[in-house]
Structures are given as C-alpha cells and as structure tokens.
Amino acid sequence: MKIKSADLWFKKAAAILALSAAALVILLVCSMAYYALPAIRKFGLHFLHTSTWDPVKEIFGALPFIYGTVISSALALLMALPVSLGIAVYLAELAPCCLREPLSFLIELLAAIPSVVYGLWGIFFLAPFLRETVQPFLFRYFGFLPLFQGEFYGVGMLSAAIILSIMIIPTISSISREVFLTVPSAQREAALALGATRWETIRLAVLGYARSGVLGAVILGLGRALGETMAVTMVIGNRPEISGSLFAPAYTMASVIANEFSEATTDLYLSALIEIGFILFFVTLIINIAARALIWRVSAKIKAK
C-alpha cells in the first residue's frame, strides 16, 4: 500500500513539473498580450504598415523593423542555402571518410560561438572589410543597380545579412546532412547502375528524395535568423528607414527591442516594443511548427519503409 502511494506521488510530481513547461508558454502568451494591449488598442493594424517611429510624440509604426527583419533574413537565407547544401552534400556524399567527422565538427563549432562574439567580429573585422573592399568593388561593377548604391558605411543591411548567413549555415547544413544520410543507398546504387555521374546521382537520387527534409531545415534556419538579436544589432546600423540599397543602415524587430527597451519611459512606448516582440513570437512560432511538420513527415516516411 505504502509503495503504491509513493509511486502515485512520484508520478504526480513529475506530471506537475512537466506541466510547468506548458504553463510557461501560456503565461508568456498571456503576460505579453496583456502588456501589448495598450499599443494594439491605440494603433490597431496601422502598427504593421506605417513607418513613423516617434517616441516623443508617441506615434509608433513598426514597418521599418518588419521590413528590416524580413529582408535581412531573406538575404541571409539566399546566401546560406547554396553554401549549406554544398557542405551537406560534400559531408554526406563526397568527402573521404577521414575528413567527415573533423569537418562537420568544425562547422558545428560555428553554432557554438556566442552571438555577441559574432557581433564583436562584425564591428571590428567584417564592417571595415566591407567598407574598404567589398562595397567599393560592388559599387564599381554593379553600381547601376539600386541595390549597390549610396555611402559605404560598412555597417548596414549587407553586413547583417552576411553575419546572419554565417550563423544559420551550421543549422541548415547539419540537418540537411542528417536527412541525406537517411536516403537509402539503394537509391544511389540504382542511379549509378544506370550510368549516372556522381553529381547526377546526388541530384536525382539524393536531393530529390530529401527535398522536404531540406525545406524543413531551411525553415528552421529562417526561424533562427528572424530572432537573432545581438550580432545583428551590432552591425546593422540601427536606423529605422526603408531603403532600397543594401549598403544603407537598417533596423530589425529584435534589435529595436534590444536597443530601446530599457530606455522606454512611457507605458505606450514599452507597450509598442512588447507588441513587436509579440509579433516576432508568433511569426517564429508558425515557422517552427511548419519546419517540424516537414521534418516529422520525412522521419515518418522513413519509419514506414
């Protein structure tokens, strides 16, 4: 009898501790919604599509930040995707066995570097390097495009996107690599037996088979890029303007929170910043659910075979 009740208590205690993870999520949604409410009430949907950010007059529109977040993440994805796929293909299919483990360890190391260190490197190496070498080069040869015009500051959209892409490469490449490794070797052998070259085997048998898993990896990388704060804050230049040029400074949702939150003096100002955080939360939530659903579908497909 005594043993039975001890077991019951143990189970109850574990259940309560497990429950508190769910409680944390609910509490997070409720308390952020509560504090964001004044801004939601005051600005409504205008918050999303106006671009005035004036703490003095208490007019808040988040468009420049949404724009900055979306563009910097999209650019980062654009740069990171081919490189990560290349790494994943190389590590899963091409590299000699003795290189696979050390190389993948080195690329995982990139994920372990704290983002504030990325930012530090961005300020003192990447931004000056872009200002003195890359931006003049781009301006000289591609200056006719509006993307590459304007002053060379170094800090700005371009440097933020580059830093972000470096930070999400390990995420995308290691998940893609895992997905590639689950592709049955019969697929590859079939392609090789038909006389396909190595690349054709990879393209037809591996990449085709792993498509949805790779998409999941990309979306997970995107989720990471959207929420990344410190490194971006340190190199994006922090200017709430929408500009067509990649050289121009910009601002993201995460960095406006990081920069202005502890200076927000009025309730409405604070509430507007919390609303930005709330939007960020929902966007990343949807993205993560989508990524998990895709990756889950891949693993379900493998289990079924």
Place this chain on the structure above:
Amino acid sequence: MNIYIKRKIINKLMCGAAFFSALLTLAPLISIFGYVISKGITSVNFDFFTHLPMPVGEHGGGMSNAIVGTLILIGLSCLWAIPLGVFGGVYLAEFGNNKFAAAVRFSADVLNGIPSIVIGIFAYTVFVLPMKSFSAISGAFALGIIMVPTIMRATEEMLRMVPFALREAALALGVSQSRMIVSIVLKTALPGILTGILLAIARIAGETAPLLFTAFGNRFWPQGLNQPIAALPLQIFNYAISPYDDWHRQAWAGALVLILMVFLISLLTRFVIKPKYRRKEMIWKQK
C-alpha cells in the same frame, strides 16, 4: 560523344562547388578565432580576472565582477531549470503516452523556438515590472527558460534508450516503479542527461539578449539577487559598442574568456558521453 564530356565537366564542377562551399565556411570560422585569440590574448592578464572595471578614461581594470556574475546567473538558472527539465523528461519518457504529454512536448518545442530576446521581454514583464528593479533573479529566470526544453527533450531521448529488459528486471525483483526509475533508469541514462545539461549551460553562458533588460549589468560586485548583476556577454556588448579603445581591448579579452568557457563546457560533454550517443548530441546542439 560531346554529351559525355559535358556531363563529366558538370560533374566535376558541382563536386568542386560542394568542396569549395565547405572551405568557404571555414574562412569565417578561422577569421573569428584568429581575431578573438590574437586580440584577446594581448589583453587578458591577471588584472582582468581580479579587478573591477575602471571608470571611463582610466586604463586597466578587469571583468572579475562579470565573470562572477555569469557564474551566479548560470548557477541560479540551473537551480530551477534542471529539476524541471529532468523530471519533465522523466514524465514524458515513462508516463508520456497520452495527450497531456503531447501538449508538454509541443510546449517544449515552442519554448525552444522562441527568440531569446522575446524570452527577455517575458522575464521583464513577470519579474522586473512587479519588483520595479532589474535583478539577478529575473536574468536567471530568462536563462532557465532557454535551458528547460533542451534538458527536457535530452532527458526523454536518453531515457527511451534505456533497454526495457532493465526496467522489467528491476520490477520483477519487486522494486517499486518510482525506485526503479530513480535508481535504474535515471542512473543508466545519467551520462546522456548530464550531456544535455552541459549543452544547455554552454548555450546560456553566451546568451546576451535575454539579459539586456533583466540582469541589466552592473559595474560592481554582485550586491544581491534582487539587484542588477553583471554578466560577461553583457559587458562585452557594452564595451564593444562604446567609443573607447581601451574598452574594445577589454571586449576582446572578454570574448576570449567567454569562448574558452563555452568550449570548455562543450568539451566536458565529450568526456561524460559514450560514443554511441554522440550523434544525438550533435542534433541537440542545433536546436
């Protein structure tokens, strides 16, 4: 004949591109490490570990308070996140075949995906606003939230790897279920769980964003858990964006110490873990 040559060339080109992209990724890695080590090592000295930051304009000083502050914050977050994560994981693995457990798993995934700055806002609304002061507790709360899902899912994965025969053997000897879990299952899975915990610590040690408006930073020794407290990543951030050369040097030194700290913790996992778990550990680090 031409088509064969073309296919061969494309093959070589694409394989070359894959190799090149691996090399390309190593470039920033080498550059970051090169900078942190070369700039950091000239600024790290004995004072760095033993002195408080100096006022603007005076040379020297260190980040001893920030190092201590980071250790305190890590300790405090472990205090609540480890029990919650481990026992939550035990529940999921041992009793978790119901809808309730599915909800908990989903919540853990949600927590895992939340940007750390949003977690900072959450901790601000829950602790800083009612207490009307930035505090070490609110910082530890924010960092703990980041740890919980990692530890919980790692514990669940590891417990599921424990063979059922072990459980059955224990139960057949008349051991109660709770005793079986604590002294057989948890004990067997201990290296894996420890790895999960260490990885979670390695992850929060470098977190800056959730501390910006919770722990806030402090230029003096920690004064109490309800007071603002210094943290190494915060100090690096503040020094990096300052206009003073001397502070920039200190920031590099701080970055070197922080990276060494994070890698030391990650390295520890290699010693506690058995090779067969390693694959799982890699995946965990990513999430």
